[in-house]
Amino acid sequence: MTFELTVLGSSSALPTSTKFPSAHVLNLHERFFLIDCGEGTQIQLRRSKTRFGKINHIFLSHMHGDHVFGLFGVLSTFNLLGRKTPLHLYGHSDLSHLIDFYTNHFSPENAFPIILHKIVKRDFQLIHEDKLIEVYAFPLKHRVPTFGYLFREKERPYNIRKNMLVKYKLPISMIKLLKEGKDVYTDEGELLRNAEMTEPPYKRRSYAFCSDTMFYKKLVPLLNEVDLLYHEATFAEEDKKLAKLTGHSTASQAATIAKMAGVKELIIGHLSNRYAFPDILLAEAREIFPNTNIAEELKKYTVALSK
């Protein structure tokens, strides 16, 4: 029941000697989702000890180089490692140019299928789900079409109390109903009330990724009570105009979104290199939303289970 984010790259458009361009890897119940893929992602994946074969889905926010140039290396390495499993890519339709260029010029015999899921609709939409999790895309407000992503566990089943499992020898059909929150009758006609038989399920956990975007109030309802929010914070408040002009946010604006949405924890990244002391941005954000931290590359951010 892992829910763990690793920030692989957190720089703004210009990487530094210590910061890689945008990339995250999210481990949800041992499904590994790569989110953005800036230059050097495969090196950071190695450093984070992520097994390449575990990654089957990559989500790209938009087609700016600092968010996608690492795809070439990732695809190439997957191929060299003999990957056969299909790889699903999600992003703007222009992503097809990159894939075509790569396959035409660098991997005419790519051994694994690349399945491109073009995000066309400009609204909050389910783009992937399985038994346990669901992934939504939603539009951000940047200079080019850009998407944020929300990763969320599905409703979890009620947990049957251990002592009740011992007391009653429940058939599977009955366990299923109890897990769904229903009352059941035993063969003897005894009513087993769900409230007595079970404990409430764990809350479903969620992570949202918002990079790059200017201050965009429409995000607030989509991010409602998210456990962990990554929001770009390129500029300090004194450069608010520049933020708007370039389609980016200030740290205060990121914190305002976090506060309005009632999220639990905010990670800010994509900080401009112009600030010698990024702690100024952190301070500005914390004034509005205290539980804010600057993204630390290769650190593991875990969302704990709660009821």
Added chain:
Amino acid sequence: MTFELTVLGSSSALPTSTKFPSAHVLNLHERFFLIDCGEGTQIQLRRSKTRFGKINHIFLSHMHGDHVFGLFGVLSTFNLLGRKTPLHLYGHSDLSHLIDFYTNHFSPENAFPIILHKIVKRDFQLIHEDKLIEVYAFPLKHRVPTFGYLFREKERPYNIRKNMLVKYKLPISMIKLLKEGKDVYTDEGELLRNAEMTEPPYKRRSYAFCSDTMFYKKLVPLLNEVDLLYHEATFAEEDKKLAKLTGHSTASQAATIAKMAGVKELIIGHLSNRYAFPDILLAEAREIFPNTNIAEELKKYTVALSK
């Protein structure tokens, strides 16, 4: 009079958590030449404290991803930094596809001219020179068209002895002739013999880059007495067949080339990750050519002046 190589990336096709793909930067008299441009080159350039604005020439060995995928980020960052100076790229004609793809999809308003010098001829050829240095390309033997590069100082002038400069008040025209190695007459008709007036010039220094290539004897005369040779050494001797099959060299083969060419120092790189102990490759090379070392990323290799 700097002559300094920095290895930025030395991995084989699969980068690791500690090794970047192929890239070197060579500082010749404050001209900075980038040689190959694997993924993450711009990050390694930052770490090596190379000023981006100093780089005006990039030489690409061949069109395999681990040697060129860093170009996207380098070009993009140059553009973001407001570069206006033309950038010269040297390599196989297929490099044009990469540049076209980059400019069409990522930088329609690229602010600096990209000048592509396609290497067409398959022989040893001068591809760049200025007052002090010259650069040659020559074919290697790999699975796709691949070039090695030789960087060499031009013949250096004779050094006029300081005491002679004090003794005679030499006009500029006379100094010029002496520096060229000629004898001169003073206005009073005194013969000033060059051998007495000057010290011999420093030897011209050279660096050659050979990656990727199988054992290729034709390189020997081209690399004659080179000061510093970087030669790939992907495999150990026990995998000699695999080396040939994949168009690569063993460490012993790299050392054999170095020995036959009478180079001064050999750096081996592009070592396959299959060897848990790369020192085995080093030992195999040193048996044939003792002055061999494994490439260390970000280390500065200096070629000293000598007479």
